[in-house]
Every structure is written in C-alpha cells, then in structure tokens.
Amino acid sequence: MGKDKLRKFAEIDTFHNVYQMEEGKPLQGKWAAEHFKNNNPVVLELACGKGEYAVNMAKAFPEKNFIGIDLKGNRIWRGARTGVDEQIENLAFLRIQIEDIVDYFDQDEIDEIWITFPDPQPQxxxxxxxxxxxxxxxxxxxxxxxxxxxxxxxxxxGLYAYTVEKVEELGLVCHKKTDHLYTSEFYDEVLKIKTHYERIYLKQDKNINYIQFSLV
Known part of the structure; x- marks a missing residue:
C-alpha cells in the first residue's frame, strides 16, 4: 500500500464523520438522533466513491442528512475531508461492504437512496x-x-437496461427514466451534480442514463 493511501486511512480514523465496519452498528436506527442530532430525513449514496453526490447534496439541502457508503477508505477520505474542512454537519460516511447494509440501518430509517455510477458488474x-x-x-x-x-x-x-427490466418484472413504481439525461425533462439541480467519472464520460460524448423508482 502506498504512503498516500496509508496517510488517508490514518486520517479517516480521526474524522468524526466517518464510521467503519463494526463502529456503525450502534447507530442502527439512531443515525438522525445520535449522529446528526436532529429529526431530518436521511439519504444514502451507495458506492459513493469520493462522495461527490453526498457532499453536494448535503450543501444544497441542509434540511436533510446524507450518508455516503463505500468500502474503499482512500476514496471516502476525499468527501469526508471536505465535510470536516467545510463543517458540513449533515454529512457522514460509512465504510462497509454494501452486502452488509441491513446491519447498519433500521426499519423506516432511510428516506431515499442514490446509486451514482456504480460498478456495472457486466458479466x-x-x-x-x-x-x-x-x-x-x-x-x-x-x-x-x-x-x-x-x-x-x-x-x-447494460446496467440501465437491466434495472428497467427488473423494475418492470417486480412490478415496482417507476417515477422517471431516460437514457439521455441531459436532454431530458428530468434534468434539475440535483441531477446536474457531476462526479469525476461522469465528467470524463461526458467528454467522451457518452450518454447518461437515469431511473428513479420505488419499491412496493
């Protein structure tokens, strides 16, 4: 492991806005009250990487709480560092395997989920x-x-088409969907937030897909 990664791992251990593995479990069902110290809605960004969506949404919506979730601490470090430096108190990060996510949140605790440019796992x-x-x-x-x-x-x-298919197969409620976000009617202040990778994709003239749905 490089020295820069080691430094970042050491730093996130000192950040008040980062919880790692077992540390997060005592907050199950208590994120708003005990970490954020309010009763505001809680929103998750899954596979958050550097947390660009979580950071920017936290700035735009101070009346909500945001938690970025990822396993890679050297990536989480960037968003968490910004949160500490800019005193963004409605922002936190959780470093876990997303497969274990049910251990960290309780029934009816979360108001919304964002999944931004995850690994598509195409195989x-x-x-x-x-x-x-x-x-x-x-x-x-x-x-x-x-x-x-x-x-x-x-x-x-492929991931977009797969998700649309599963939403239809499972009879879920689809609110919005488009395979060309930036020319669609859905483009708004939240969706215009761009991650590092998205800016690269747009320079390559790649289309951006977006779907919003609810579970039944």
Missing part, C-alpha cells in the same frame, strides 16, 4: 453484485420508508 456471473439486483432491493426494503425513492445514474447502458 452474467456477477449479476448478484449489481446494486439493483433483486437481492439488494430486498435488503433496501428492510430500512426504506414506504414510498421512498431509489435513484440510479449510470453511463452503462
């Missing part, structure tokens, strides 16, 4: 790793409030 053998695989959707249902929205933003046409 058929890795379907169960896709964050919109029905097994993951079942996990999310254990802690999402009724009618809560799940947002997927991706440059990968």
């Amino acid at each position: 058929d053998s890795r379907e169960k790793k896709r964050l919109t695989f029905p097994g993951f959707l079942a996990k999310y249902k254990t802690f999402l409030k009724p009618g809560a929205k799940i947002n997927l933003k991706t440059d990968n046409d």
Whole structure:
C-alpha cells in the first residue's frame, strides 16, 4: 500500500464523520438522533466513491442528512475531508461492504437512496453484485420508508437496461427514466451534480442514463 493511501486511512480514523465496519452498528436506527442530532430525513449514496453526490447534496439541502457508503477508505477520505474542512454537519460516511447494509440501518430509517455510477458488474456471473439486483432491493426494503425513492445514474447502458427490466418484472413504481439525461425533462439541480467519472464520460460524448423508482 502506498504512503498516500496509508496517510488517508490514518486520517479517516480521526474524522468524526466517518464510521467503519463494526463502529456503525450502534447507530442502527439512531443515525438522525445520535449522529446528526436532529429529526431530518436521511439519504444514502451507495458506492459513493469520493462522495461527490453526498457532499453536494448535503450543501444544497441542509434540511436533510446524507450518508455516503463505500468500502474503499482512500476514496471516502476525499468527501469526508471536505465535510470536516467545510463543517458540513449533515454529512457522514460509512465504510462497509454494501452486502452488509441491513446491519447498519433500521426499519423506516432511510428516506431515499442514490446509486451514482456504480460498478456495472457486466458479466452474467456477477449479476448478484449489481446494486439493483433483486437481492439488494430486498435488503433496501428492510430500512426504506414506504414510498421512498431509489435513484440510479449510470453511463452503462447494460446496467440501465437491466434495472428497467427488473423494475418492470417486480412490478415496482417507476417515477422517471431516460437514457439521455441531459436532454431530458428530468434534468434539475440535483441531477446536474457531476462526479469525476461522469465528467470524463461526458467528454467522451457518452450518454447518461437515469431511473428513479420505488419499491412496493
């Protein structure tokens, strides 16, 4: 492991806005009250990477709480560092395997989920790793409030098509969907937030897909 990664791992251990593995479990059902110290809605960004969506949404919506979730601490470090430096108090990060997410949130605790440019896991053998695989959707249902929205933003046409298919197969409620976000009617202040990778994709003239749906 390089010295820069080691430095970042050491630093996130000192950040008040980062919880790692077992540390997060005592907050199950208590994120708003005990970490954020309010009763505001809680929104998750899954596979958050550097947390660009979580950071920018936290700035734009101070009346909501945001938690970025990823396993890679050297990536989480960037968003967490920004949160500390800019004193963004409605922002936190959780470093865990997303497969274990049900251990960290309680029934009706989460108001919305964002999945922004996740690994599309294109191989058929890795379907169960896709964050919109029905097994993951079942996990999310254990802690999402009724009618809560799940947002997927991706440059990968295959993952988008797969998600649309699963939403239809499972009879879920689809609120919005487009395979060309930036020319669609859905483009707004939240969706215009761009991650590092999205800016690269747009320079390559790749289309950006977006779907918003709710579990039944």
